[in-house]
Amino acid sequence: MRDKTKATIVFAIFLVVVSLAAFVRLGIAAPSPSNYHPLTKVTLGGEGGWDYFEVDPATGHVFIPRGDHIQVVDSGGKQVADIANAHGTHAIVFAPELKSAFLSAEGSVDVLDTDKLQVVHGIKLPGKDPDAILYDSSSKRVFTFNGGGTKDATAIDAVTGKVVGSIPLGGKPESAQADGGGNIYVNIEDKNQIVAFDAASLKVLHTWPVAPCKDPAGMAIDYTSGKVVATVPIGKGVDANRFDPATGLAFASCNDGTITVAHQDSADQYSVVQTIATQRGARTMALDTKNHNVYTVTADFGPPPPATPQDPHPWPEVIGKTFTLMVFGQ
Numbered sequence: 001m002r003d004k005t006k007a008t009i010v011f012a013i014f015l016v017v018v019s020l021a022a023f024v025r026l027g028i029a030a031p032s033p034s035n036y037h038p039l040t041k042v043t044l045g046g047e048g049g050w051d052y053f054e055v056d057p058a059t060g061h062v063f064i065p066r067g068d069h070i071q072v073v074d075s076g077g078k079q080v081a082d083i084a085n086a087h088g089t090h091a092i093v094f095a096p097e098l099k100s101a102f103l104s105a106e107g108s109v110d111v112l113d114t115d116k117l118q119v120v121h122g123i124k125l126p127g128k129d130p131d132a133i134l135y136d137s138s139s140k141r142v143f144t145f146n147g148g149g150t151k152d153a154t155a156i157d158a159v160t161g162k163v164v165g166s167i168p169l170g171g172k173p174e175s176a177q178a179d180g181g182g183n184i185y186v187n188i189e190d191k192n193q194i195v196a197f198d199a200a201s202l203k204v205l206h207t208w209p210v211a212p213c214k215d216p217a218g219m220a221i222d223y224t225s226g227k228v229v230a231t232v233p234i235g236k237g238v239d240a241n242r243f244d245p246a247t248g249l250a251f252a253s254c255n256d257g258t259i260t261v262a263h264q265d266s267a268d269q270y271s272v273v274q275t276i277a278t279q280r281g282a283r284t285m286a287l288d289t290k291n292h293n294v295y296t297v298t299a300d301f302g303p304p305p306p307a308t309p310q311d312p313h314p315w316p317e318v319i320g321k322t323f324t325l326m327v328f329g330q
Helices: 021-026
Strands: 010-012 037-043 062-065 070-073 079-083 091-095 100-104 108-113 118-124 130-136 141-146 152-157 163-168 173-178 183-188 193-198 204-209 231-233 238-244 249-254 258-266 269-277 285-287 294-298 324-329
Touching: 062 091, 091 130, 100 130, 108 130, 130 173, 130 183, 141 173, 152 173, 231 258, 231 269, 238 285, 249 285
Parallel strands: none
Antiparallel strands: 010 231, 037 324, 062 070, 070 079, 091 100, 100 108, 108 118, 130 141, 141 152, 152 163, 173 183, 183 193, 193 204, 238 249, 249 258, 258 269, 285 294, 294 324
């Protein structure tokens, strides 16, 4: 797990919904109550940290990168595979039509065959520090978002595995989304901005401020104008957002052990309808839009190590074999 302590307590709705432009055109979902409750809590154990994880849209299985391996569980939390030969992986994205998944790793991208459940090869990204990763079906390109010194995005042809270019972002990138029409949107965490760029030309199209949102982290999208239309309060330490077009519910998972659920009442109106109690450290999540389940993970923590000048806010030590998956449903 990377140290991503956030002070973010306000949720800018631009960061909640963008690949859902069709949803806006078709009308707003009727208000529905949110009655999410625990379905399963299972200790998966296993070694390694964690960061972003996702649901495979083809199978409904949850893939959780854990550094040098990937734990795969079914919708009920039962582990069905533990994929070896990964390389410092911490985020995953699926390309269903290619029967592949791509994982950001240490200076590279691992390519996973989702039928065989095997890492088949790696794509080297020398000098890069990829964090979030995104697949754009319109261009059939994979994009990694690289922090560290480069502060850029790398574009990879998902079919050939060749690096085709990079996009300077002017700041530290976090989560990103594609709108299905060839536009990519990425949070710039240290500048409180969103950068929009073209997936084909790799040219930056817009840079938008997201005030009053600070340290933007998670993203799911609906609007493409760059205008912040609403904010709702959430917990502390947000790192992932999701949106369910069928229910009109937006989710923000936070390090303080909460998931805020907000309903899209109209195009520019959102209201908090539930706060789901999770567990400290459960700051990332995945959403299955078919069964509407929400998944989050964490572990038990001991005290943090002593602060140093290089690391003034060290992350607490993870207690071994306590890695836990929680499943919530309606």
